[in-house]
Amino acid sequence: MSDKLTEPGSWDEVQEVCVLTERVLPISRPYLSEDELRGVRDVFESHWLGQGSEVAAFEDAVGRYLGAKHVVAVSTGTTALQLALLALDIGPGDEVIVPSLTFCASVQAITACGATPVFCEVAPNDLNIDVADVKRRITKRTKVIMPVHYCGNACDMDALLALSKETGIAIVEDAAHAFGSRYGERMLGSFGQLTCFSFDPIKNITCGEGGAIVTDRAEIAAQLRKMRFLGIDRNRPSGSGGEYDVVLQGYRFHMSNINAAIGLAQMKRLEDFRRRKIAIVDRYNTVFARLPYLSLLAWTLPETFPFTYVLRIAADRREAFRDHLKSCGVGTGMHYPPNHLLSYFANGTDRLPVTEKVAQEIVTLPLYYEMSDEDIDRVIEAVRSFCEEMARPLPEARGITAILPGRY
Numbered sequence: 001m002s003d004k005l006t007e008p009g010s011w012d013e014v015q016e017v018c019v020l021t022e023r024v025l026p027i028s029r030p031y032l033s034e035d036e037l038r039g040v041r042d043v044f045e046s047h048w049l050g051q052g053s054e055v056a057a058f059e060d061a062v063g064r065y066l067g068a069k070h071v072v073a074v075s076t077g078t079t080a081l082q083l084a085l086l087a088l089d090i091g092p093g094d095e096v097i098v099p100s101l102t103f104c105a106s107v108q109a110i111t112a113c114g115a116t117p118v119f120c121e122v123a124p125n126d127l128n129i130d131v132a133d134v135k136r137r138i139t140k141r142t143k144v145i146m147p148v149h150y151c152g153n154a155c156d157m158d159a160l161l162a163l164s165k166e167t168g169i170a171i172v173e174d175a176a177h178a179f180g181s182r183y184g185e186r187m188l189g190s191f192g193q194l195t196c197f198s199f200d201p202i203k204n205i206t207c208g209e210g211g212a213i214v215t216d217r218a219e220i221a222a223q224l225r226k227m228r229f230l231g232i233d234r235n236r237p238s239g240s241g242g243e244y245d246v247v248l249q250g251y252r253f254h255m256s257n258i259n260a261a262i263g264l265a266q267m268k269r270l271e272d273f274r275r276r277k278i279a280i281v282d283r284y285n286t287v288f289a290r291l292p293y294l295s296l297l298a299w300t301l302p303e304t305f306p307f308t309y310v311l312r313i314a315a316d317r318r319e320a321f322r323d324h325l326k327s328c329g330v331g332t333g334m335h336y337p338p339n340h341l342l343s344y345f346a347n348g349t350d351r352l353p354v355t356e357k358v359a360q361e362i363v364t365l366p367l368y369y370e371m372s373d374e375d376i377d378r379v380i381e382a383v384r385s386f387c388e389e390m391a392r393p394l395p396e397a398r399g400i401t402a403i404l405p406g407r408y
């Protein structure tokens, strides 16, 4: 605490209320227990570290949970997306429509196939894909639409599936944020086409690193199983009498038993993770909805398994907001820089005004299973103190100087 005299209710005082702490709350943190460790130890003891029975068991568990016919576990969410596109024969000359407001992994998966990403807008209320804008961007080269279920909230699957039926354009869902989320009564991943999940360290469940492609289409699933492991087909001995043949271009994108064992342990706690994260989002929403200057996402709770918590604040206040939260020991993030403005993807002609505006305003707050009630209070207090101070009359009117550099 500084020993400087502060005006009651002044910005200095607000800062001091948020006692500086060494422990900054991260925006995300995986829950890891003895169970995950035991699973990994069992794999060590089996001496079968690569793709094997744990991977098959993880695929079964995921398939049962989602009500999906085929689950193909792979090394990451990014390789899941890449393989899904490759299985649909997407390559040079093909266009894939994807929201610009996504992690660059979605886009790298497209460019890795040699295809062209066509960036589209998101809807301002939930930052999910804007289907009307997708329609405007369809050309005769469009082969896939890749919706991203942002923060875990499901995109408008009815509209997307209707569009797919009408145009013949495939849907490859980027459900990296949305493992365990539903669209109405149905789990994401049970709609039959290709849905890709991520199990990286910060996702709803983690395998350490991992991903999966989920589909109802048996022939695609069979192809994906070969593609993830160097195109090897063990059911077809080669002409030379070997144990396998190589039948297509493949990759080393499989999941290891070590990663699957972590994922299996996490599956057992999934419902606890989901309930706690829903409760935190609900609490944030209830308090933040009453505060000035914030704009909240339209959450579809309780169908959603929330991944991250993103809100919006006017662009010219965002850095002050983030600085204030930092001084209160609350970490923040920004998900994501629009991809159409990143050097490797920019073509200089894309105009995405909605995306460019919201990208200046979004802030990600801490959200993870192990947040204590005190942690949640700390986030709420930090946000509240910032917004309430901003809502006070201008400093000049109160004879106070230098509280905040400017107002809305």
Ligand SMILES: Cc1ncc(COP(=O)(O)O)c(C=O)c1O
Pocket (backbone or CB within 6 Å): 076, 077, 078, 079, 102, 103, 105, 106, 148, 174, 176, 177, 197, 198, 199, 200, 210, 211
């Ligand atoms: C929207 C989105 N898509 C794809 C991915 C890629 O998943 P992974 O990190 O497992 O490769 C991520 C990861 O953060 C993501 O957020």
